[in-house]
Amino acid sequence: MRRIISTEPVHRDRRDLHNLRSMLPFLWEFRGRALLALACLVLAKLANVGIPILLKEIVDAFEDPQAGMLVLPVSLLSAYGALKLSASLFNELRDAVFARVRYRAMRRLSTRVLEHLHRLSLRYHLERRSGAISRDLERGTRSVSTILNYMVFSMLPVLVEFALVAAVLLTRYAAVFTLVTFGTVMVYVAFTLTITEWRMDFRHRMNRLDSQANGQALDSLMNYETVKYFGNEVTELARYDDTLRDWEQVAVKSQSSMSILNFGQGGIIAIGVTLIMVFAARGVVAGTMSIGDLVLVNALLLQLFIPLNFLGVVYRQIKYALADMDLVFKLLEREPEIADRPGAGPLVLHGGQVRFQRVDFYYQPQRQILRGLDLALEPGQKLAVVGPSGAGKSTLARLLFRFYDVTGGRILIDGQDLRDITQDSLRAAIGIVPQDTVLFNESILYNLAYGRPGASRAEIEQAAQMAHILDFIEGLPERWDTVVGERGLKLSGGEKQRVAIARAMLKRPRILVFDEATSSLDSHTERAIQQTLAEVAEDHTTLVIAHRLSTVVDADHILVMVGGRIREQGTHRQLLEQQGVYAEMWELQRHERDVPVA
Template identity: 40%
Template sequence: MGFCPGNSSLVPIWINHGLSRCFMETLISSVMFFIVVVLGGIQVLVFWKRALRRTQRFRTNPFWFRLQIFLSVAMITQYILRIVMYAVFFEPLSGDIELATCFYIASYIVSFFVIAIERTKFLGNQVHGHGFILLLFWSLAFLSENLAFVSWGSPHYWWKLDTQFHQAMFGLWVVRYVITFCLFVLGLRAPGLPQKSYMLIINEDAEDPIEKTPPTIAENRSTWANIVTKLRILWPYIYPKGSFLPQLYLLICILMIITGRVITVYIPVLSKNIVEALSRDPPLFPVRYIMYYLGCRVLQGNGGQYSMFANVHFLLWVRVRQYTMKGLKARLLDHLHNLSYRWHQNRNTGEVLRMMDRGTLSTNQVFGYILFDILPTLADLFIAVVYFYSALSALFGLIMFLALTLFIIGTVAVTEWRTKFRRRMNIKDNIVLHRATDSLLNFETVKHYNNQSFEVGRYRESITDFQLSEWHFTVVGGVLGFFHNFVVSGCLLICSMLCAHYICEGTLKVGDYVLLATYFTQLYNPLSNLSLFYVKIQDILIDIENMIDLFEEKQEIKDEPDACDLIINNKKMEFDNVSFYYNKEKPILHNVSFTVEPGQTLAIVGPSGSGKSTIIRLMMRFYEPTDGHIRLDGQDISKVTQSSLRCAIGVVPQDTILFNDNIRHNIRYGNMHCALEEMEEAAKSADIHVKIKSFPEGYDTIVGERAIKLSGGEKQRVAIARTILKDPDFMILDEATSALDHETEENVQRSLSNVCEGRTTIVVAHRLSTVVNADKIIVLKDGIIVQQGRHEELVEMDGTYADMWKHELRET
């Protein structure tokens, strides 16, 4: 028994206008066997030793997964049937068919084990989606069946259907083609695996705890998922609607791209014409072709990098990009300001700013890459296939088409695999920025506890984690580059050898080889860069995902469609059975009711955690009451606009927050349109004017990050001046003098008394001595009003207020 049928040889590869069947059966089956048996076996071994087991009730068994398994079994059955048919028509069997059949069957059997281990176990942050080994195996299986098209004219293949054997082999090839295509598509979808992070599933179902691993995003989720939603959100900022000049610039850029594609076609044709003219006997001087060629080169440049078109559209695109950047950043900041108080409490500012920067920058880049790189390159490739088909022969077009198909499929598969490493990089990058920001903002605490080395160590640790993810990301990129070089170089080799063969036979001319070489030279860089552009778009889409997540955050507190502005007449305030809670098991406020008559002062006292600050946040509509109503002058605040509500209320908080700007800006923030005299008068009322004048730069003094250059009392008085300048109808003082010394407190209390005169005021107090003159005092405990009345009345009662008063007197 010979290894190859009919006493033929394993080489040459190309015989009788087609690929050698013996060589192809041996090579393809060996490669597939190595990929899934050797590499897949390593994957199974690693999973078996290090992976965690998925809980049985979280495993899915949908129809598409069952189909995936059925098709794999059908492939094994088909190979068994094929060797039986070979045994019927050929006696004895050739060694290549026996070897290939054994390799194919063994490969699909091992693929069952790989599928099973991926379904039952997960490694680290692995989520939905098959591993690279299986995806490469199914891709190569589908590609190998497409190679039959290259040998369309070979008598060793079944295309003529002239014998019963060829008819049977053609039928089996059709079956294999359909099955491998379906397996390739199903492999990309991975129907039997979770469609999001398994750790997210675990965290969503607390009844089945597993290792305390932090939740992760769906790392293997395709970046093209929800692309319609992403475009819907970003399109108003990508296309400069409503601005004539950016629209004109964009149109000019598109026209230059189309013109550039036409020039790309003509340059190889002109090269061919020049060579053929010079090759004649006698040679002709092709001055016209040379001038045309030079003109096209000036417009096109060196691969489009230094062309006139590239320089012009780059300059025009800058203006379009700036328009997009400005609109997107402004809209995102406005959206973030409209999000709820609850959302801002749970977010890290450093991470949010990182998401904004990456997202807004990436939005411009993705449109630029698609418009100026991806679409022109795809157009060049399509033109190349058509032109090779028409100018040379159908075989050249088919080879180019198969090479491009392999190139694109491989690029997409490897890049999708690479996506999870990019997402990990972003997460680690956010952690690095978060730790640095948190450490610097709290540097006083760090120094108080002498923990500089601890903070630097944590920061260094986070950088190490980021660099490890970056290294994995880079390694996968190297694998992708090797694959691209292999495909492009292989295609060029096959086409060059074939073209030289046809020239030797007299079918083609030397000018056709120049045409082929010139066209490939033009396509080589764009084709190599196509993967780079696709990878960059993938990276950019990942960066955009975080920004899209910000845009998709729902605004918790919204004005009703028919909301009107708040109208202030009598300045009366009412709480009517107001309840509020995050969790029903632990209410924060329960049926709180009180009324503050116009011009009166209501004091709210009680132990920490009793709900005092929550009342203020409900007043400002940072939260909505779970039950009940809050009314100002008889108007339910949920029915009026938030802007008019917050204009009518002034708040002096306990924890003063100032902008890292000068004192003038921080005081004028209460009324940005006030005159200088009004601002200084407000500062005098807050007993801070003289102090400010004593500073070397006066009102131009920069307060620093978190107002670190001012003392606690100075910060508080600046906040009081800011609220005085706002001149609100309702005043809320949240322990407004808690950070002041006794003498300054007395001065500010007198100022606040004057400011609050004629205004309805709520005072939240810890020190009862500051509210003894209030018109009414309510005592909160565990979210319930336990007492209310004037100071004298409450002291006479035997209750919570009297105990608090006695305790304060003892401390005094």
């Protein structure tokens, strides 16, 4: 057990180095700017170290009354002011030059993460918690700016200043000054590293609990109506507060351990400064050092230990940022479940024939969804799939879009296996009207044009007319600029489905899929849209997934699915004559329509 525990810091350090290397490609675009910023940094530190040296000369000049009191100090004071101004100038130049590098890296990483999220499979997005991942991504992207900021503006300047101070001490004074100074630094760094590593566990736990609480809050707000339906506001608040209580306990421990760290750092610096001043004072008394030397040593130490005191905070922030960054790079390293095969080509469409050949599929091995499914959808044909809930009907659409790969058999479009063609070309050939239509929190125009972003306004209006939603849009106070709300909640279920129908029509795909496309429409609108869908589907391969049988009576062929298998098939009339499952469903639904509302 001890061996396993002892290797954990090594593993974490390897992850940190790996993440830092992974960050380098995002900086490469502006490598020239980065080098220029480093040059400004060095010049600023040269000016900084030159200031105490000039201060010594000024003090010594005042001690020598024969040195021309009115001329020499003035020139030295002028040089002193010039060095102060130069240090400030080069620091600001460094910040201005490096700003483009830092913010471009943040932009590139954010875009890369979003691109990768879109590449990940549907299974990942169904299992993830939106609130937690959004908080992790926010912290991870911000961590890039934090690391670049501290490394370029804090770590590197301190290292450069250390080198310059060491050179001054070694060339001007006894070795004891260098030994005490850098001995203090080594003790300080060792203490800081040890305590900070101990504190990192608190930070990881705080991050996890913070993400969990944020996910719970967002989940509660996204299900606002459900919470209200069941009156569970107290339950949601209690769940959220329980997580925050755990977060509070860890945060208090983190703050207490920080106080220990800060006090220890202050004590080490105080002892080091005291020792240096004792040796300097002895040198002045012995006559081996001037008052100016005492001032110089004191100024160098103050100049060195002030950023060193801040270095502990910087180191902790970098470690925290590396922990945050690790979440993002682990996400980027996650391989998509569904990926194009090497050498996959685009789909070559002829008529749009679709075939499921002996297809087996399951989401989990213990729960089989489809069993040896065979179906053929000919070009221009309208095929309907009906059956009870849980029969696997909607799974057909997900497999056709290749959101999942079949676990057995294969799916062909015009003789081409879906696994041998690119996902982009496959999805460009298919249009869908889903049962649960989710819209962007944008205008109606944006949501309609999403079907084909390059479509003209006339084409968009024509699609809206065909979906019988144009009059509704024109009657709104803001018309096409009306914002539909989060997930389209400002529209009714029927209005959202008509937007989805118009969007699918605008896409002009070869293959159409209607997954309960009219389930939220009233009878009058449903009949109108059914006629429109029939017109649109004339030159398309059309798959209709339905529970309401009245929507599929005109289908060329109907499949009845039960338990992942095809139980019956034929036309509407043929299935009624068989007096099987379809006939029972038809009678039951017809009876439900005939029963008057109480």
